[in-house]
Amino acid sequence: MDSELERFMDILREGGYKVTPQRIAVLKVLVGNRTHPSADQIYQEVRKEHPMISLATVYKTLELLKEMGQVMELGFSNRSTRYDPQVDPHLNLVCLRCGFIEDVYETSLNSLTNVVEDASNFEVHSGRFELYGLCSTCRSEPVAVAAGVP
Amino acid sequence: MDSELERFMDILREGGYKVTPQRIAVLKVLVGNRTHPSADQIYQEVRKEHPMISLATVYKTLELLKEMGQVMELGFSNRSTRYDPQVDPHLNLVCLRCGFIEDVYETSLNSLTNVVEDASNFEVHSGRFELYGLCSTCRSEPVAVAAGVP
């Protein structure tokens, strides 16, 4: 049914890891998720269907997926950490007012990697590209209201 | 003498903030610093000349400089936080083995901002661009040794 979920499960199996209900539950929250959730947000979401899961298990699963290169862990300056199942090079537009993060696919990012590898003898494995500012919604709002800003 | 230090001190004065010995000490550590130090590393460095300073004061000073846009606070996925007095758009090459961070000035980053602003109605204030991989030194080393990897 969900080929992306199947792909994640296969990757676990191929790595010699068990495919447990808890891991499936976390994967289901992540598949196709563009909201860049925190560990706790993932935990709260998973608990709806799987009330007995612990936050520690969520952290352990995210750590596992991160090590397998299937999830990016994004640490922000206010020490919030968000997770992104989208690991291809892309640009994150981070709104400083409402905290919303929008993904933008910009082809020039790939050439950036090539330029650096040619010029500096640095072997690129992955990347993280962020612009901070105001999203279109917040730009047009009259009054600034603090929110969950990453 | 140090015009960059003077510039920082002027910025504090213009913001209505006091120029204290503690703040000067932190600024001296930051001026021209390309090592992307952590708060504790800055604290340890400052203590050599200023043994009575507290870590809380270092944090408060960094917070102030961050709010004034004079320092970037870089949160990483292993919850280490590094500070960079270099606020112009540039690329950080982060070595996953030894933790070294190299600055690279790539002009295409500026056009990236323009492309995004034109295409997406997002108002860019600042940016953060990172490539993760192996630096030239670590590429040529035979055995992997874990280190302070951001």
Next chain:
DNA sequence: TTATATGCAAACTTTTTGCACATGC
């Protein structure tokens, strides 16, 4: 069957906060 994973609670790390005292302007 058995190596691996889970849940719990405690530990840990890093950063923030409240407050009395000190000090730059």
Next chain:
DNA sequence: GCATGTGCAAAAAGTTTGCATATAA
């Protein structure tokens, strides 16, 4: 002189760890 800043210590927040029990393969 007074608003602002400092140092201390305690609190907060987020993440990790140890271990007994449970379970996927």
